[in-house]
Amino acid sequence: MFKTKTYVQRREELKKKIKSGVILFLGNSEAPMNYAANTYHFRQDSTFLYYFGIDRPDLAAIIDLDENKEIIFGDDFTIDDIVWMGPQKSIKQEASSCGVKHTATFSDLEKFCEDAFKRGRRIHFVPQYRYDNILKIHKLLGIAPKHSNDYASTDLIKAIAEQRLVKSQEEINEIEKAIEIAYEMQTTAMRFAKAGMYEKDVMGFISGLAMSLGSGLSFPVIFSRRSEILHNHSYGNKLKNGDLVVNDSGAETTLHYASDITRTFPVSGKFTSMQKDIYEIVLITQLVAISEIKPNITYHSVHLKAAETITEGLKALGLIKGNTKDAVKAGAHALFFPHGLGHLLGLDVHDMENYGENNFGYDEKHKRSTQFGLKYLRYAKPLKENVVLTVEPGIYFIPALIEQWQKEKKHVDFINYEKVNEYKNFGGVRIEDDVVVTKNGARVLGKPIPKAVEDVEEIASDKI
Amino acid sequence: MFKTKTYVQRREELKKKIKSGVILFLGNSEAPMNYAANTYHFRQDSTFLYYFGIDRPDLAAIIDLDENKEIIFGDDFTIDDIVWMGPQKSIKQEASSCGVKHTATFSDLEKFCEDAFKRGRRIHFVPQYRYDNILKIHKLLGIAPKHSNDYASTDLIKAIAEQRLVKSQEEINEIEKAIEIAYEMQTTAMRFAKAGMYEKDVMGFISGLAMSLGSGLSFPVIFSRRSEILHNHSYGNKLKNGDLVVNDSGAETTLHYASDITRTFPVSGKFTSMQKDIYEIVLITQLVAISEIKPNITYHSVHLKAAETITEGLKALGLIKGNTKDAVKAGAHALFFPHGLGHLLGLDVHDMENYGENNFGYDEKHKRSTQFGLKYLRYAKPLKENVVLTVEPGIYFIPALIEQWQKEKKHVDFINYEKVNEYKNFGGVRIEDDVVVTKNGARVLGKPIPKAVEDVEEIASDKI
Ligand SMILES: [Mn+2]
Ligand SMILES: [Mn+2]
Numbered sequence: 001m002f003k004t005k006t007y008v009q010r011r012e013e014l015k016k017k018i019k020s021g022v023i024l025f026l027g028n029s030e031a032p033m034n035y036a037a038n039t040y041h042f043r044q045d046s047t048f049l050y051y052f053g054i055d056r057p058d059l060a061a062i063i064d065l066d067e068n069k070e071i072i073f074g075d076d077f078t079i080d081d082i083v084w085m086g087p088q089k090s091i092k093q094e095a096s097s098c099g100v101k102h103t104a105t106f107s108d109l110e111k112f113c114e115d116a117f118k119r120g121r122r123i124h125f126v127p128q129y130r131y132d133n134i135l136k137i138h139k140l141l142g143i144a145p146k147h148s149n150d151y152a153s154t155d156l157i158k159a160i161a162e163q164r165l166v167k168s169q170e171e172i173n174e175i176e177k178a179i180e181i182a183y184e185m186q187t188t189a190m191r192f193a194k195a196g197m198y199e200k201d202v203m204g205f206i207s208g209l210a211m212s213l214g215s216g217l218s219f220p221v222i223f224s225r226r227s228e229i230l231h232n233h234s235y236g237n238k239l240k241n242g243d244l245v246v247n248d249s250g251a252e253t254t255l256h257y258a259s260d261i262t263r264t265f266p267v268s269g270k271f272t273s274m275q276k277d278i279y280e281i282v283l284i285t286q287l288v289a290i291s292e293i294k295p296n297i298t299y300h301s302v303h304l305k306a307a308e309t310i311t312e313g314l315k316a317l318g319l320i321k322g323n324t325k326d327a328v329k330a331g332a333h334a335l336f337f338p339h340g341l342g343h344l345l346g347l348d349v350h351d352m353e354n355y356g357e358n359n360f361g362y363d364e365k366h367k368r369s370t371q372f373g374l375k376y377l378r379y380a381k382p383l384k385e386n387v388v389l390t391v392e393p394g395i396y397f398i399p400a401l402i403e404q405w406q407k408e409k410k411h412v413d414f415i416n417y418e419k420v421n422e423y424k425n426f427g428g429v430r431i432e433d434d435v436v437v438t439k440n441g442a443r444v445l446g447k448p449i450p451k452a453v454e455d456v457e458e459i460a461s462d463k464i
Numbered sequence: 465m466f467k468t469k470t471y472v473q474r475r476e477e478l479k480k481k482i483k484s485g486v487i488l489f490l491g492n493s494e495a496p497m498n499y500a501a502n503t504y505h506f507r508q509d510s511t512f513l514y515y516f517g518i519d520r521p522d523l524a525a526i527i528d529l530d531e532n533k534e535i536i537f538g539d540d541f542t543i544d545d546i547v548w549m550g551p552q553k554s555i556k557q558e559a560s561s562c563g564v565k566h567t568a569t570f571s572d573l574e575k576f577c578e579d580a581f582k583r584g585r586r587i588h589f590v591p592q593y594r595y596d597n598i599l600k601i602h603k604l605l606g607i608a609p610k611h612s613n614d615y616a617s618t619d620l621i622k623a624i625a626e627q628r629l630v631k632s633q634e635e636i637n638e639i640e641k642a643i644e645i646a647y648e649m650q651t652t653a654m655r656f657a658k659a660g661m662y663e664k665d666v667m668g669f670i671s672g673l674a675m676s677l678g679s680g681l682s683f684p685v686i687f688s689r690r691s692e693i694l695h696n697h698s699y700g701n702k703l704k705n706g707d708l709v710v711n712d713s714g715a716e717t718t719l720h721y722a723s724d725i726t727r728t729f730p731v732s733g734k735f736t737s738m739q740k741d742i743y744e745i746v747l748i749t750q751l752v753a754i755s756e757i758k759p760n761i762t763y764h765s766v767h768l769k770a771a772e773t774i775t776e777g778l779k780a781l782g783l784i785k786g787n788t789k790d791a792v793k794a795g796a797h798a799l800f801f802p803h804g805l806g807h808l809l810g811l812d813v814h815d816m817e818n819y820g821e822n823n824f825g826y827d828e829k830h831k832r833s834t835q836f837g838l839k840y841l842r843y844a845k846p847l848k849e850n851v852v853l854t855v856e857p858g859i860y861f862i863p864a865l866i867e868q869w870q871k872e873k874k875h876v877d878f879i880n881y882e883k884v885n886e887y888k889n890f891g892g893v894r895i896e897d898d899v900v901v902t903k904n905g906a907r908v909l910g911k912p913i914p915k916a917v918e919d920v921e922e923i924a925s926d927k928i
Contacts, residue, residue: 035818036593040504086693129500131595208672229550354499
């Protein structure tokens, strides 16, 4: 946990934004894997972590704004629990570590909510993504499960999102710790991956590193020789020399701040010249995008700048033709770059995604595009100092998509399909770093992880 | 997957046991970690795997007994999905791999259930442990979430449990593959663990091995120098020479059969004589228990034999006094051995636990004890050929429990508390193997994992 005062201050700030009623926070419970008692590793809810920091299942909390009272609800362990799990802190001890004075049993929460309703008070809560918590909302507040999130408090979401958007120095330090772990994961993968191994061998090794060095993975590892598959979660392919593999992975620190880094490297340790061509377009695009970032610039415009840089590069190779701005406006580049440039990063790897991206990444002035590719951009609004986000352009040759577009004669004015088909088995390249917006620009966070062609080749040749 | 005919035969066998109505099988969906799209690794439901073998989220299936028809419900992927996830099999292809001819979209399932109700037919289902599936039961069958499992079909549970209890040769082979992975996890841990490391370093390494060599862990690793804590899932202690560490861990194969192995070893590579004394009692107990196992013997009686062997051993050390059988009958040994001797193993590490242990581990003739220790035995009934279970006796010195019993003067006729207190910082020892009941006895499954004192010392001294 951070120091007690961090949590006290965060709650004080929130109280200034939400004037009245009650804010209800549901912590997470253990998540059953194949039966109730065999659970996945425990992950506390990020909103709960942000305001209370207690990393333990089966808690809830309220901030009573009208009476300026905070209560943590939870049950102490029994002697039977202690036999099985060892000595545990009391709820009182847990609460005091985040500066909360009042505690009550979990079942008291039901009475509390009933009482609040009787007194005609509004109970604010954020959208829920765990089904057991959706059922708790049903039980406590009487909202049908399928409508749970329709009753989430937009005022609360916007207040919390505004607060969590800008990171404190201690949060940035935590994210840098998470990137230190990602550094180990990335460089180990480059050195460990060899022809004849399976993707799984490398995925397991680096997942283990994330568990040893932090709290485990911040999201399921993407490690694949089919580097054109954006979210590939199967690891059954055998690596060969000549393969380009993408490693998109990250870890959580013990406080659950995330990193998210992507590198693409040749299994053999040496890029082919065709691979180097595409790789360098992506790398230049990433550097250009980072150099564009500064306060007040929209991330939407940074995304478009990246799309233009990719388009310029692919024009030089003869894959795209015509006017760059027109091609990007039409969305032709999305055949190669079909996703957003990046996303917020913090306690969640896609920070605050459960609040609904349109609630914090877009607003009245910045509306979400419906265009293929651009519609996947997760944050479009102007940037601010101390916002942390990922910058992850990519170029992919996705056979199914190429076939579909070509059949539909899509963007034939901009795309040279004949040339594109020469790259059909290429795979893809993505390069991702985590950056913080500074006073006048941006800073790439953490210890630099090799990304220049010669640096990647050097590490990927130095096998362990 | 196994061959198509395996699944066809399993369903045919089930159909013989349940004569009429409809059997509804819900597959698992992705399980959200910290927001809806950031999920834990996918784990298919074991019942679904057993009868259909399809390892993919968001499926359901029915066996219509009255019309002898089987249907798999699920939705094909869109081009957008394929861009993100790569090429995927169609539902038709998936269904044919397990010999099911009919498929329908997931939303067709609702119509199917409505129609079945109109025709007055019974819909059988097993207890649910995932909250999203509890909500699906609510939506499909109109059962309030909190009563979902009250309406589970006892006939179906007993029929499936009877079928899954006895393993086929191909299932036993799979379990042996899972033990091969556990062999690597156990021997690697012994060789890797060194004074100065944290428990986490070893836990992460062996978890990574489980991911590389199989489908990951069959349950959260227990790896602790506080070896008296039965289910310790925190890994923050630093290892020291002189420590005894317990490593209770296992893996799933790609078909999701589990292993579950425990070894206790000295970090330094050398047991102290006090450690050796306790260790050898546990080892002898385990060997005695295994030698007791054969068809028609109850596992309850094997558990009691283990308890007696532990009691004899602790009597020789002066920790227990009085008549052995009386001490065990009174439950005095449970201060040191507070858990059951073992559990069924198969597609679940506690096989079929979600069906409710009392539905298959106990019956009218074999009722669950309420005595501390014995009440935790998960399977008590007579054994049969080709049943697979764990044998995992242990001796622990749990400070909180010792203090409580001594304060309450519990079993003072049998327990020499003065002597016990000399062991208060000892920790604990557990040794666990997975065995199959044979025609006349039992066989320890898999490649033998060192457990004799000298063999453990040899490996634990050979550091990597
Ligand atoms: Mn990312
Ligand atoms: Mn076990």
